[in-house]
Amino acid sequence: xxxxxxxxxxxxxxxxxxxxxxxxxxxxxxxxxxxxxxxxxxxxxxxxxxxxxxxxxxxxxxxxxxxxxxxxxxxxxxxxxxxxxxxxxxxxxxxxxxxxxxxxxxxxxxxxxxxxxxxxxxxxxxxxxxxxxxxxxxxxxxxxxxxxxxxxxxxxxxxxxxxxxxxxxxxxxxxxxxxxxxxxxxxxxxxxxxxxxxxxx
Numbered sequence: 001x002x003x004x005x006x007x008x009x010x011x012x013x014x015x016x017x018x019x020x021x022x023x024x025x026x027x028x029x030x031x032x033x034x035x036x037x038x039x040x041x042x043x044x045x046x047x048x049x050x051x052x053x054x055x056x057x058x059x060x061x062x063x064x065x066x067x068x069x070x071x072x073x074x075x076x077x078x079x080x081x082x083x084x085x086x087x088x089x090x091x092x093x094x095x096x097x098x099x100x101x102x103x104x105x106x107x108x109x110x111x112x113x114x115x116x117x118x119x120x121x122x123x124x125x126x127x128x129x130x131x132x133x134x135x136x137x138x139x140x141x142x143x144x145x146x147x148x149x150x151x152x153x154x155x156x157x158x159x160x161x162x163x164x165x166x167x168x169x170x171x172x173x174x175x176x177x178x179x180x181x182x183x184x185x186x187x188x189x190x191x192x193x194x195x196x197x198x199x200x201x
Contacts, residue, residue: 004036006186009069011094012079012117013043021119022177023159024151025079027166028115031179033079037186038070039077052096067100075113075186076142077179083128098140109142113185115178116148125171126150145181146170149174150169 010029013022013071022043029039049063059067070076080091101108114137114170118129130150137144151158157167166172 004190005091006074006183006190007072007130008032008037008039008077008182008186009073010039010041010077010079011043011047011066012077012091014048014081014088015044015048017044018161018164019154020151020159021117023164023166024117024119024149024171025169026076026081026164027165027172027175028077028117028149028179028182031176032183035058035180035183037075040073042066042069043114047090047094047195049097050091052093052099053073054099064106067097068093070098070109071101071104074190075115075182077115077182078119078133078137079117079119080129080133081089082118082122082125084131085125087129092136095136095140096173107141107155109140111189113182114142115182115190117147117151117159117175117178119148119151119153121153123150123152124151126189143185145178145185147177147181149173149178164171 006163010025012025015017033039080087098108116133120126120129127150130148134144151171160167
């Protein structure tokens with residue numbers, strides 16, 4: 001893996017392995033890999049962290065791994081199930097750990113492209129969950145990709161239970177587009193930063 005490879009962190013899913021939101025994340029992540037990125041996935045129980053406590057410096061091994069992965073990423077893919085019309089508590093708590101990056105040279109998720117994916121049982125919940133993810137991305141100083149994906153899990157056979165493949169062509173194309181956009185935006189930002197460094201030097 002060359003130092004110039006784009007690094008994408010993909011986080012999401014539920015406590016249930018192979019959930020619809022995890023399957024959606026993996027479709028987007030696979031496309032990011034095809035676009036040339038190195039992708040790290042943190043899903044399901046890897047995101048079951050203690051409630052974020054800004055008053056304590058103590059962090060579990062899993063929390064440290066998440067923060068370090070966030071710190072080293074050139075872009076993010078984030079996929080949440082819709083719980084009661086918004087992101088799951090597990091996902092919100094994981095995003096709260098971004099606060100540990102507040103004093104970095106690149107604070108929070110500043111200038112990172114973030115692909116947002118929401119999966120819920122019904123269009124209203126999936127769209128409102130997607131809106132929340134995009135709002136969180138903005139609040140953390142990131143750049144949501146032009147396309148965000150809201151999927152309705154009531155669609156029959158949305159994902160193949162055995163392989164995780166997306167069986168609906170329109171949904172698959174959207175997920176792949178988000179994965180590709182994150183890599184394209186991260187690549188453009190990296191080239192721009194390299195050009196600026198040369199100009200200053």
